[in-house]
Amino acid sequence: MHSLHDRTPWLALIVIGAGIVLTLFPVWIAFTASTLPPQAIARGDLLLPGAEGAATYRTILFEGARTSRMAAPPVSGLLWNSLIMALVIAAGKIAISVISAYAVVFFSFPGRMLAFWTIFITLMLPVEVRIVPTYQVVAGLGMLNTYAGLTVPLIASATATLLFRQFFLTIPDELVEAAKVDGAGPMRFFLDTVLPLSRTNIAALFVILFIYGWNQYLWPLLITTRADMDTIVIGITKMIGAGDALTDWNLVMATTVLAILPPALVVLAMQRQFVKGLVDTEK
Amino acid sequence: MRRKVIFRNRWLPYLLLAPQLGVTLVFFIWPSLQAVWQSFLREDMFGLSSTFVWFDNYRVVLADPGYMAAVRRTAVFSVAVALAALMPALLLAVMVDRMLKGVAFWRTILVLPYAIAPAVAGVLFLFMFNPSVGVVARMLTAAGVDWNPRLDGTDAMILVVLAAAWKQISYNFLFFLAGLQAIPKSLLEAAAIDGAGGWTRFRTIVLPLLSPVTFFLVTVNVVYAFFDTFGVIHAVTQGGPAKATEILVYKAWYDGIIATDFGRSAAQSVILMIVVIALTAVQFRYIDRRVQY
Amino acid sequence: MATVGIRAVRKRFGGNEVIRGIDCDVADGELLVMLGPSGCGKSTLLRMVAGLEPISGGEVAIGGRVVNAVEPKDRNIAMVFQNYALYPHMSVFDNMAYGLRIRGLPKAEIAGRVRAAAEMLELAPFLDRRPKDLSGGQRQRVAMGRAIVREPDVFLFDEPLSNLDAKLRTQMRVEIKRLQTRMGVTSLYVTHDQVEAMTLADRIMVMNAGLAEQVGTPAEVYARPASVFVAGFIGAPPMNLVPVQVGGGSAILPDGARLALPAGAGQGARAATLGIRPEHLQPDPLGPVRMTVDLVEALGADTVVHGRLAGGTVLLARLPGDAAVRAGDALALAAPPEALHLFDPGTGRRI
Numbered sequence: 001m002h003s004l005h006d007r008t009p010w011l012a013l014i015v016i017g018a019g020i021v022l023t024l025f026p027v028w029i030a031f032t033a034s035t036l037p038p039q040a041i042a043r044g045d046l047l048l049p050g051a052e053g054a055a056t057y058r059t060i061l062f063e064g065a066r067t068s069r070m071a072a073p074p075v076s077g078l079l080w081n082s083l084i085m086a087l088v089i090a091a092g093k094i095a096i097s098v099i100s101a102y103a104v105v106f107f108s109f110p111g112r113m114l115a116f117w118t119i120f121i122t123l124m125l126p127v128e129v130r131i132v133p134t135y136q137v138v139a140g141l142g143m144l145n146t147y148a149g150l151t152v153p154l155i156a157s158a159t160a161t162l163l164f165r166q167f168f169l170t171i172p173d174e175l176v177e178a179a180k181v182d183g184a185g186p187m188r189f190f191l192d193t194v195l196p197l198s199r200t201n202i203a204a205l206f207v208i209l210f211i212y213g214w215n216q217y218l219w220p221l222l223i224t225t226r227a228d229m230d231t232i233v234i235g236i237t238k239m240i241g242a243g244d245a246l247t248d249w250n251l252v253m254a255t256t257v258l259a260i261l262p263p264a265l266v267v268l269a270m271q272r273q274f275v276k277g278l279v280d281t282e283k
Numbered sequence: 284m285r286r287k288v289i290f291r292n293r294w295l296p297y298l299l300l301a302p303q304l305g306v307t308l309v310f311f312i313w314p315s316l317q318a319v320w321q322s323f324l325r326e327d328m329f330g331l332s333s334t335f336v337w338f339d340n341y342r343v344v345l346a347d348p349g350y351m352a353a354v355r356r357t358a359v360f361s362v363a364v365a366l367a368a369l370m371p372a373l374l375l376a377v378m379v380d381r382m383l384k385g386v387a388f389w390r391t392i393l394v395l396p397y398a399i400a401p402a403v404a405g406v407l408f409l410f411m412f413n414p415s416v417g418v419v420a421r422m423l424t425a426a427g428v429d430w431n432p433r434l435d436g437t438d439a440m441i442l443v444v445l446a447a448a449w450k451q452i453s454y455n456f457l458f459f460l461a462g463l464q465a466i467p468k469s470l471l472e473a474a475a476i477d478g479a480g481g482w483t484r485f486r487t488i489v490l491p492l493l494s495p496v497t498f499f500l501v502t503v504n505v506v507y508a509f510f511d512t513f514g515v516i517h518a519v520t521q522g523g524p525a526k527a528t529e530i531l532v533y534k535a536w537y538d539g540i541i542a543t544d545f546g547r548s549a550a551q552s553v554i555l556m557i558v559v560i561a562l563t564a565v566q567f568r569y570i571d572r573r574v575q576y
Numbered sequence: 577m578a579t580v581g582i583r584a585v586r587k588r589f590g591g592n593e594v595i596r597g598i599d600c601d602v603a604d605g606e607l608l609v610m611l612g613p614s615g616c617g618k619s620t621l622l623r624m625v626a627g628l629e630p631i632s633g634g635e636v637a638i639g640g641r642v643v644n645a646v647e648p649k650d651r652n653i654a655m656v657f658q659n660y661a662l663y664p665h666m667s668v669f670d671n672m673a674y675g676l677r678i679r680g681l682p683k684a685e686i687a688g689r690v691r692a693a694a695e696m697l698e699l700a701p702f703l704d705r706r707p708k709d710l711s712g713g714q715r716q717r718v719a720m721g722r723a724i725v726r727e728p729d730v731f732l733f734d735e736p737l738s739n740l741d742a743k744l745r746t747q748m749r750v751e752i753k754r755l756q757t758r759m760g761v762t763s764l765y766v767t768h769d770q771v772e773a774m775t776l777a778d779r780i781m782v783m784n785a786g787l788a789e790q791v792g793t794p795a796e797v798y799a800r801p802a803s804v805f806v807a808g809f810i811g812a813p814p815m816n817l818v819p820v821q822v823g824g825g826s827a828i829l830p831d832g833a834r835l836a837l838p839a840g841a842g843q844g845a846r847a848a849t850l851g852i853r854p855e856h857l858q859p860d861p862l863g864p865v866r867m868t869v870d871l872v873e874a875l876g877a878d879t880v881v882h883g884r885l886a887g888g889t890v891l892l893a894r895l896p897g898d899a900a901v902r903a904g905d906a907l908a909l910a911a912p913p914e915a916l917h918l919f920d921p922g923t924g925r926r927i
Contacts, residue, residue, distance in 0.1 A: 012378040019375045020392055026407040026449070027395075029418055033410065046418050096302040103299035106289050115300050122311045124563050128510040128532045129555040132539040132548050133317035134310060153310035156303055173288040174661035177628050178722075182675035183649035186290040192674070196665040215400035217514035222540065233400045237518040240406065249410060256406055263398035271391055278397075278454070279461055288628070 027260065034254035041249050056254045065239060065251040072239050075255050078232040082214055085150050085231055089213030090206050092155035098198060101164035102190055123158045127219055135222050149223045159281050160205055167201050204277030207270045211263045232259045321549035340550035357530040360444060361508035367448035368504055372455030380463040390460065397453040402514030408446035409519045436527025439520045443528050446519060447512045455500050462496035502566045531555060578639030578729035578762055579604050580625065586633030587620055594620055596786040607756050607763040611773040612783035618766045619734055625764060626732050627651050639729055654723035655732040659739060660715050662707040669703040672721045693721040713744045731763040737772065749775060770810050782806045804924040807851045807917060813880055813892050820850040831886040833864040838913040848927060851917035854894035863910030867891055869903050883907060
């Protein structure tokens with residue numbers, strides 16, 4: 001082992017250092033810009049944070065950016081929309097996937113394979129390949145500009161169902177039989193044994209799906225037309241407008257930082273589950 | 284694929300499947316069938332009636348030089364994003380794998396961009412590369428580079444590729460690192476005893492053993508570049524300047540939602556559907572191969 | 577407490593019949609061991625009694641009630657699984673209490689029963705632990721405890737000791753025997769280990785290829801094996817089985833040696849398979865069996881001698897530990913007539 005790493009890993013340190021700079025630099029610049037006055041940004045003095053941060057964040061969070069060039073709603077509302085969307089999508093996907101995987105794995109019934117393939121096929125039908133008709137269905141159901149419209153159409157999940165199925169197949173037969181002898185029926189076994197055993201899988205999926213929900217773009221763009229229903233990610237791009245020098249970059253970057261913070265915190269706080277979730281869902 | 288020991292119940296499994304199947308049928312299967320159906324229809328100017336036109340929409344789409352340009356553009360964009368996201372990720376993973384300590388710490392920082400939405404990554408890059416205020420754009424200008432993604436199509440393409448790749452590096456890094464750490468150290472020690480130097484070991488042992496991961500990541504990155512980068516394009520360039528960054532997904536969205544040409548948008552959707560099915564099939568071949576190991 | 581009736585029970589998996597008609601009545605409080613090689617159907621039979629496997633033909637009765645269509649939970653049975661099947665996310669206490677809670681027993685009663693069982697099994701200090709924090713033997717005892725607290729009519733054991741190391745297995749075997757005797761609960765016990773079967777059983781059912789070859793007390797099964805299969809399966813080292821000609825009250829070995837059969841046996845001339853347990857072949861200078869010693873295994877208490885008759889037939893003899901025999905020696909052996917077993921070479925049944 002040691003002989004393969006005998007030299008001081010200077011090269012490794014340099015490369016990793018460059019990687020870290022590359023990773024953090026854009027976020028750092030966004031942060032400093034959010035704390036600087038527009039004049040400083042225009043001059044390009046971006047490497048160190050300024051003193052305007054508190055005011056900028058207070059403005060965008062609670063009043064919204066109302067300048068001569070734009071009238072964006074308060075970011076607190078957008079954050080709330082994103083949070084609802086991410087939580088409902090993550091919880092919804094997990095809930096309906098865990099029960100459908102349970103049905104497919106622990107029961108035998110006519111149409112079982114058909115049901116499985118129907119779920120599986122959704123892997124090949126992302127929103128991006130059925131934009132207009134999906135929009136029409138949601139519009140037809142009167143779900144435009146609603147939380148239901150933002151979330152329900154996304155909570156089917158082949159990935160989560162496959163993951164749970166995979167895990168359920170590893171539960172020993174004897175455990176099921178022991179439960180039967182103990183007198184537990186299917187729902188009892190599900191609630192008392194299968195769900196508790198699925199805890200780590202649920203946590204891992206939650207991280208991945210929370211990020212998935214938070215980072216949605218095309219879907220909210222299609223489904224919402226009212227500014228107060230926008231998610232924060234959509235809100236940012238609307239604030240950029242023409243994207244030229246006239247953009248209030250300090251406000252945009254403050255919003256950007258707020259958009260990055262929640263998913264980043266989830267990843268940092270649930271690092272282990274995140275890695276597990278990412279690797280497991282690709283199996 | 285089923286367990287040996289199961290429960291017997293006539294209606295419970297259907298009840299458990301109902302929510303998933305309901306959402307799937309209403310919001311996935313039905314719209315997809317609609318897309319196929321609409322791709323064979325043409326609406327009149329006022330959207331009042333439609334006629335069945337067989338493959339006319341496909342003929343129009345495929346004969347449209349604008350569409351074929353978008354196909355080529357998407358190919359260039361996907362390959363560029365995949366390369367720009369895979370190479371640095373592999374390099375970083377190899378270096379982190381060589382570290383004896385602190386692997387978890389470096390990993391934590393390097394995976395952070397995964398949490399960032401593609402559109403937000405686009406905004407970060409838009410800001411850094413903004414010709415008038417961007418830090419990086421200033422450096423480029425100072426270095427004598429004529430940089431203006433708002434006017435120059437190539438500059439714009441480079442910008443969206445960078446933004447899209449930057450976000451994806453963390454994902455690839457994680458998988459490469461996992462792949463590297465799964466290689467038994469004893470293999471490398473055996474190779475070292477056989478007289479293989481560091482580079483030879485990497486080329487003859489590490490890369491071949493990493494090939495399933497690499498293959499998997501290539502398909503994932505292509506899928507990502509095809510579909511998930513809509514946000515990057517929409518936030519950074521809106522497909523411009525002069526359609527220089529209009530990739531297929533963006534065009535399908537634009538033609539359907541903005542230009543409301545449902546028939547042609549549907550035909551484009553169906554073509555994209557075929558692409559996804561092909562890519563998914565490729566990806567599952569990878570899983571088959573891995574099962575054999 | 578209950579009897580168990582197994583009547584003409586059959587099991588088919590697709591076109592493959594794995595239990596081909598088995599009859600057996602287990603008396604109240606009896607411990608019946610189902611013994612056989614893997615694939616003989618012993619676990620399947622046990623699982624049909626448990627209700628975990630549908631019955632293809634015949635019927636199973638517990639306490640006189642036919643239970644073919646009764647769910648496992650309503651059969652009032654308890655089962656100990658080979659891999660214990662403990663709920664990994666529940667404490668030892670909860671594992672034992674789970675079935676009682678589902679049955680809606682009052683809390684105090686549950687706690688009382690679990691503590692009593694834990695006391696009996698020396699698990700009291702571990703009630704708050706999870707299964708993964710226990711040793712193999714402790715886990716096994718939790719599985720037993722889970723069965724005991726239910727106070728069932730019948731205990732079903734599916735190779736409960738096969739995941740333990742040899743020393744623990746011996747220890748737990750004794751413990752199971754003691755518990756079962758003390759509680760007097762009718763028990764069905766599946767194993768492939770003949771020592772376990774011999775030591776635990778009131779009666780043994782020796783199974784082969786979906787059939788019960790013999791049901792009897794350990795002594796009967798050992799002393800009067802009903803078939804070549806039983807003869808070969810029970811006893812270590814295994815019984816010598818030699819093709820012979822029978823006639824004139826003797827069995828004639830392939831090399832021509834004649835062994836006298838018990839008075840009245842072997843009058844008509846016929847071909848047969850002769851069974852002699854190795855321990856019944858003892859040195860006797862005048863003995864009719866003459867073999868050349870190939871290999872000597874000195875086991876301490878015994879010496880197992882592998883030898884060869886003139887025709888090449890291999891025989892095993894189990895001699896006292898101090899027997900002075902070496903490879904290459906010529907050895908003369910004799911066997912008492914009442915220790916000889918004759919089987920039909922076609923059907924394998926005892927003659």
